[in-house]
Amino acid sequence: MCRLLGAVARAPISLGYELLEAPNPLIRQAESHDSGFGIAVYRRPDGSDPGLVRFPQAGSAKEGLRALAGLRGQIFNAHVRRATVGGLRLENTHPFAFGVFTFSHNGTLARYPRLPKDAPEVRGDTDSERLFVRVLAHFDAAQPVRSLQRALAPLIDETAFSALNFLLCDGERLYAYRLGVFELHWWSDGERLLLASERLTEEHWRSVQQDVLLIADPSDPTEPAVARVLGDALVERARIERLEPDPALSGEARGVAAAQRAQGLAAATAG
Numbered sequence: 001m002c003r004l005l006g007a008v009a010r011a012p013i014s015l016g017y018e019l020l021e022a023p024n025p026l027i028r029q030a031e032s033h034d035s036g037f038g039i040a041v042y043r044r045p046d047g048s049d050p051g052l053v054r055f056p057q058a059g060s061a062k063e064g065l066r067a068l069a070g071l072r073g074q075i076f077n078a079h080v081r082r083a084t085v086g087g088l089r090l091e092n093t094h095p096f097a098f099g100v101f102t103f104s105h106n107g108t109l110a111r112y113p114r115l116p117k118d119a120p121e122v123r124g125d126t127d128s129e130r131l132f133v134r135v136l137a138h139f140d141a142a143q144p145v146r147s148l149q150r151a152l153a154p155l156i157d158e159t160a161f162s163a164l165n166f167l168l169c170d171g172e173r174l175y176a177y178r179l180g181v182f183e184l185h186w187w188s189d190g191e192r193l194l195l196a197s198e199r200l201t202e203e204h205w206r207s208v209q210q211d212v213l214l215i216a217d218p219s220d221p222t223e224p225a226v227a228r229v230l231g232d233a234l235v236e237r238a239r240i241e242r243l244e245p246d247p248a249l250s251g252e253a254r255g256v257a258a259a260q261r262a263q264g265l266a267a268a269t270a271g
Contacts, residue, residue: 001182001244002094002106002197003029005078006167006174008218009192012043015076016069022200026080027065029198034058034250035083035258036093039068040102040169042075045218047171049100050077054093058251074218075174077167079104084127084244087259088252091124096132100171101139103132106182106197107163108243112269113155125262131166141170145213145227148177153234160239167195174216176208177229180240184208186216186224193221211235 005026007015019026030037038054051071055064068078079094085108086092095102098120105128113130115122119137122129138151152164163180176195178184185205186195193216199205208214211231214224230238246257 001033001082001084001108001162002104003033003080004104004106004165004167004176004184004195004197005076005200006104006169006176006195006216007076007192008045008174008216008221009074010218010221011191012072012074013192014070014072015078018194018200019065019069019078023202024198024200026078026200030058030065030080032250033080033082035081035088035254037064037078037080038093038095039071039076039078040095040097041071041073042169042171043073045074045172047100050075050097050102050169050171052095052097052102054090054095056088056090056093075169077102077104077169077174079167083254083258084108084261085258085265086124086126086262088255089124092126092129094128095167096129098132098136101136102169103135104167105131106165107161107180109155109159109161110241110243111159112265113158125259125266127265131164135166135168139168139170141172144175144215145229148175148213149229153230156230156234156238160241160243162241162243165197173218176214176216176224177212178208179211179230179235179238181242186214188221188223190222193224
């Protein structure tokens with residue numbers, strides 16, 4: 001259970017208002033999602049690697065988020081974490097990055113996903129990073145819907161999950177997907193388009209429906225392209241469960257419990 005915030009814009013912007021000053025800023029959401037925070041910033045949508053800043057401690061630390069508020073770019077991928085699998089380590093802190101690609105996840109998988117043999121190296125011990133590696137091994141920007149279907153469809157039979165909600169950026173566009181118990185919303189003023197787990201402002205945000213992929217392009221941030229990924233038959237088979245043990249835990253205690261849960265998943269996978 002985490003919170004996502006993404007943005008694309010025609011010209012470079014900052015997210016200072018959304019991070020710190022909006023009616024429901026990310027810094028307020030980080031008070032209960034206190035297992036780390038980070039942001040990937042793409043200065044231009046030209047396929048260049050992003051700037052990446054991550055902190056494996058409480059996202060409500062004002063000095064940390066205030067430092068990030070001045071970053072400017074045309075694509076953003078930001079995340080505040082509420083750990084369920086994997087301790088409070090930098091390697092477990094979203095967004096995860098591999099070259100030009102960045103990935104943030106909101107949700108928990110009951111089992112680690114099986115990874116293709118040629119998948120990139122996994123550095124931490126979260127279910128979320130393994131989901132990223134799984135997606136990355138299949139992703140094709142020329143066929144985003146079909147390639148994401150190849151990545152996600154086997155999960156329906158592999159594991160229960162609370163949500164597969166994610167933000168994925170390939171350096172040119174931002175992809176946002178929703179499936180599970182958590183929400184996802186978007187809003188645009190014509191010059192920039194925001195995607196978030198919670199509505200940040202009082203404007204009219206549109207809710208993303210289940211199994212919907214949004215493709216947000218900074219060259220036209222008026223509204224995203226929309227597509228289904230898995231289809232009704234697979235969605236109906238999905239084992240969607242809340243999967244948040246020990247909801248009262250916070251801070252270091254939550255991190256310890258999440259680290260223990262990762263050890264259990266690793267042992268189950270090895271067996």
